[in-house]
Amino acid sequence: MSDNGKTSAKLIELTNLEKIYRVGTELIRALRGVSLTIAENEYVAIMGPSGSGKSTLMNIIGCLDIPTSGTYSLRGQDVSKLSQSRLARIRGRQIGFVFQTFELLPRTTALKNVQLPLMYAQTSNKRKRAMHALELVGLTDRAAHRPNQLSGGQKQRVAIARALAQEPDIILADEPTGNLDSKTGEEIMNIFDWLNDKGQTIIVVTHEKEIAARCKRVIRLLDGRIASDELNERGLRTSAERPTSMARAVS
Amino acid sequence: MRSVIHILVVAATFVREMVAGSARNVATAFVQIWANKGRSILTTLGIIIAVTSTITVVSLVQGFGDHMTKTFRGYGTQYMVVRPYDPSGNHRHGVGRVTLDMGDLEAIRAECPHIHRSTPFVYARDGTITYGLETAEEVPVRGVSEQYQTIRNFFVDTGRFFGPIDIDSAANVIVLGRTVLKKLECDDSIVGQYVEMYGERFLVIGILESKGSNMGDDQDNTVMIPYSTATNMFPSQRRYFQFLVEATSEEDIAAADWEMTRVLRTRHRLEPGQPNDFRISRQDQTLREFDRFRNIASGVLGGIVSISLLVGGIGIMNIMLVSVTERTREIGLRKSIGGRRRDIMLQFLTEAVVLCTLGGAVGVSLAYVLTYIASLHPNMVPISVPYWTVILALGCAAGTGVVFGIIPAFKAAILHPIEALRHE
Ligand SMILES: Nc1ncnc2c1ncn2[C@@H]1O[C@H](COP(=O)(O)OP(=O)(O)OP(=O)(O)O)[C@@H](O)[C@H]1O
Ligand SMILES: [Mg+2]
16 A cells, blocks of 8 residues: 555645743743654654653644744645634544543543544534444444543543544544553554554654654654654564454454 | 525534534533532522522412402402591590491492492491301301492392392391301201391391302301391491492592592591591502512512522532533543534533523422422412413523523633643
8 A cells, every 4th residue: 555655745744843832931942943744644753852842743733732933734734824713623624633641531432432523523424433433443342331441552542543533634642652551552553553554644752662663754853853854664564464452343 | 596505505504513513512511410410409509599489489479469360350349448547546536436427328329420339338246146056156247238249249149138128127137158058057948047146036038159268268258237237236336337339440440539538528527638537448459559569579589589590600600610620631632623612612601501401490390399389288379380480480590501601611612722631
């Protein structure tokens, strides 16, 4: 389906992005001129020490925040000039966010959690689509369970299903395995590998080398600047196997 | 043409969006309220109390009002009562003084064109009536003329009422109320028989139709004798001589009042500036007075309701602000997956409205329970909860939700998604 980075159209194009926070009189320059292009079907790891601006960058890419200066175009559309409600629309339809802390609604079943973005986007066939997304992460049999009845790994899989429900252009995952043990984290990464194999563009923020090693491109940030941006030979596998934990649910 | 279709399509989409969104928001609201049951109940207490007390009081006032109006209409609204009245109030007149007499009544009959019918009216001492071995004790005795039944719509349904001949001759004839009949343990066949009262024999000539009871006062526990008979037996009762008069129509009541006042003042030789030594009470005034009372009661009630809704609303606002703070992360999440400001706004506004409306519904149910309990009292007039109060109460409750939910909902809507998600 895909072969390394020289793929189709530019999906994300950042030029000279800056983000400055003002705390009292102090100015914190979280991003100091980041320029970056990400094409469709890429599988990118963003690494860097704490405070280097990884989350800040992800939030801007995810239209949750706007840059102080510089431009961001998503599929050729200049996002930095859009209204609040247009940004919400983009978040709902083009972007799937996966958080370190899952952020599932309590007292709400897995299925309803997955349906949430579909409801805001007024999509038809909500139930069918949500069930399909749950199937992709191998959780059809947990559809009626509430978050407090799920393990950490299962919660994160529900969150991934929620991100997938609208068939977004990009999945953005900010330390998705940060709250999970290494084995469960690996399971989550297996899902990402498989999804990317099927053509999904994914950006993962991580501290762990093992996780970055699975990606096809690794970008390192340092003090709000890109320190390195290289293709990852080991990540360029020909194909990822469907995660075993999911085989049961799909077959 | 095309633009019209376009507008229609946009409108239809908007309506569909609103309906779908509302259903989802209401469902979410129920989940949220159920998750905080105790808190929700305490919060809506103000609204519950406001709604319960309003509906109960309105139902009671309405019930009494309807009953009163009906009773007055049943007795006729055209009649007036003329009573002797001591304007100084504090010093007693000498025994035997008569402030109203038959001469006054005759003058009224002759000189007041707007008076249609009239009767003297004497309250004799309460009588003890004996028939065979049975007695009916302490029965109010009214001395009246034959006009009385027409003026008060109080007719006999067995036998006859006394006529002018009985009155002229001050005959010992008597008309019995239904309750008295029951106390004497006999039926309508008593007509034509004699009963004993004040140590004298009275011929029973008729039985009054049943009037039921008015606010615990049994209208059928009475007997009537000719006024002439009453004043003959109890001359001292003359000073309580009253008239019952009927105006030619309801519109003529005021004119009749004025005419009688003039006639009586002339006959009693009252100088201009001297107060009347009689009093004319008009049924239309009594009704009007009651209406005034009803309006004042409604006004006071309205004030109490607005204050309690205000207090209840502030409670709602407070709890909604708490809820928004507690659910800041949820709001951030909702925004990050495509929730717009207006979606969040509507969600929290719906929650406030649902909370208030539920409080209103509980209040309405409690009001039904309270009015039911009140209606169990034996002397209670018939009461029911008017439908309009239920609709109005629920409307006000929902309105309170909108008014006091706006600030918290707005606060939620304008949260920055990232800051909301970072909230501890
Ligand atoms: N809302 C904010 N106000 C002020 N400063 C902020 C804010 N958000 C981030 N910063 C600062 O911006 C810098 C980058 O933060 P960011 O969260 O992007 O780092 P990170 O690379 O994600 O770190 P970590 O690995 O610990 O998550 C940090 O110095 C941080 O203190
Ligand atoms: Mg971070």
